[in-house]
Amino acid sequence: MPSETAQGSSSRRFLITGAKGFIGAWIVKVLLERGEPSFIFDVDTNIHRLRALLTEEQLAGVSLIRGDVTRLDDVERAVGDNGITHVIHLAALQVPFCAADPPLGALVNVVGTVNVFEAAKRRRDRVRKVVYASSAAVYGPEEYYGDGRVSDDAPLQPATHYGVYKQCNEGTARIYCASDGISSIALRPSTVYGVGRDRGMTSGPTKAIKACVVGRPYTIAFTGKADMQYVRDTASTFIEAALSDLEGARVYTPRGAVVTTDEILAALGRVFPDARKLIRAEGKPIPVASDFDDSSLRRDFPDLPTTPLDKGIAETADIFRRLQRESRLDTSELES
Numbered sequence: 001m002p003s004e005t006a007q008g009s010s011s012r013r014f015l016i017t018g019a020k021g022f023i024g025a026w027i028v029k030v031l032l033e034r035g036e037p038s039f040i041f042d043v044d045t046n047i048h049r050l051r052a053l054l055t056e057e058q059l060a061g062v063s064l065i066r067g068d069v070t071r072l073d074d075v076e077r078a079v080g081d082n083g084i085t086h087v088i089h090l091a092a093l094q095v096p097f098c099a100a101d102p103p104l105g106a107l108v109n110v111v112g113t114v115n116v117f118e119a120a121k122r123r124r125d126r127v128r129k130v131v132y133a134s135s136a137a138v139y140g141p142e143e144y145y146g147d148g149r150v151s152d153d154a155p156l157q158p159a160t161h162y163g164v165y166k167q168c169n170e171g172t173a174r175i176y177c178a179s180d181g182i183s184s185i186a187l188r189p190s191t192v193y194g195v196g197r198d199r200g201m202t203s204g205p206t207k208a209i210k211a212c213v214v215g216r217p218y219t220i221a222f223t224g225k226a227d228m229q230y231v232r233d234t235a236s237t238f239i240e241a242a243l244s245d246l247e248g249a250r251v252y253t254p255r256g257a258v259v260t261t262d263e264i265l266a267a268l269g270r271v272f273p274d275a276r277k278l279i280r281a282e283g284k285p286i287p288v289a290s291d292f293d294d295s296s297l298r299r300d301f302p303d304l305p306t307t308p309l310d311k312g313i314a315e316t317a318d319i320f321r322r323l324q325r326e327s328r329l330d331t332s333e334l335e336s
Helices: 022-033 050-055 055-060 072-081 095-100 103-121 162-179 204-214 231-244 261-271 295-300 310-326
Strands: 016-018 038-042 063-064 086-089 129-133 184-187 191-193 218-220 226-230 249-252 257-260 280-281
Touching: 016 022, 016 072, 022 050, 022 231, 038 072, 038 226, 050 162, 050 310, 055 063, 055 086, 072 086, 072 103, 072 257, 086 103, 095 103, 095 162, 095 218, 103 129, 103 162, 129 162, 129 231, 162 184, 184 231, 191 204, 191 231, 191 310, 204 218, 204 261, 204 310, 226 231, 226 310, 249 295, 257 261, 261 310
Parallel strands: 016 038, 016 086, 038 063, 086 129, 129 184, 184 249, 191 226, 218 280
Antiparallel strands: 226 257
16 A cells, blocks of 8 residues: 655654653654654643653653644644644543543544644645544444444444544544545544553553552453454554555554453463452443454455454553562553
């Protein structure tokens, strides 16, 4: 597939909104490992997730732009003043926070996304594509779809405010493409896990890995099936989407390891001998389908990585152990 990968990075400048968040921090990490300039845009300067992942030398190569995604002037200034060519938009409030304050959730998740597209439209002389995070939460529960994998074009029946907002953003992208020629790619991650996943409905498996590292009991607050996607794979997918030459308003649903919580517990047990004594799962299933058909994504991006669950857990544990040795492992979220 034609892409910009062969070009020199000097012609590319990435703006990542929400880069101090979980997936955003990993995107910055992978970009830096590839030698790509990164500009991170966020409303505050608390970058603890980035500090957990990056060396001091890497942190020195990050340009931090303080701005509010709900303010169009801030977004447009960040894009225009820094010669941005590629926007990866991740700034959003997670499921519990949208449920607790739906107006604020809509302001950040919906209006913020409109602002990103509007800024790209106004600087279309440089901006080549917008890649943004949708979510598997746009789908309804498993039982809505019957047997077999759920396709990208299956009916969307979100069960949360967050899912509705993400569905709205996909419509926004479609209109900006049809009316203004702004190409975009939406990715619908599911249960992404790895260092930095400390908030949200599906953060339980990552917290369980951390609990195993420190030898503390922990309960994953859902049962049933989940599509476990390792965060480095997710970050790489966002970057490859941004670098592609694909046009239109495209939407893809990645697929990782589709497993039950019993299988997650078993995988933890293979990595940590004491996991069965420490970790359990209880609660209702996640109200979102989990078994997705990623054939269109694999067709258009055939070389994307897929990390096996046991390996992803082990790599996550290794980073947590390093942070523990450095007295930098925050375990406060294990109390909640």
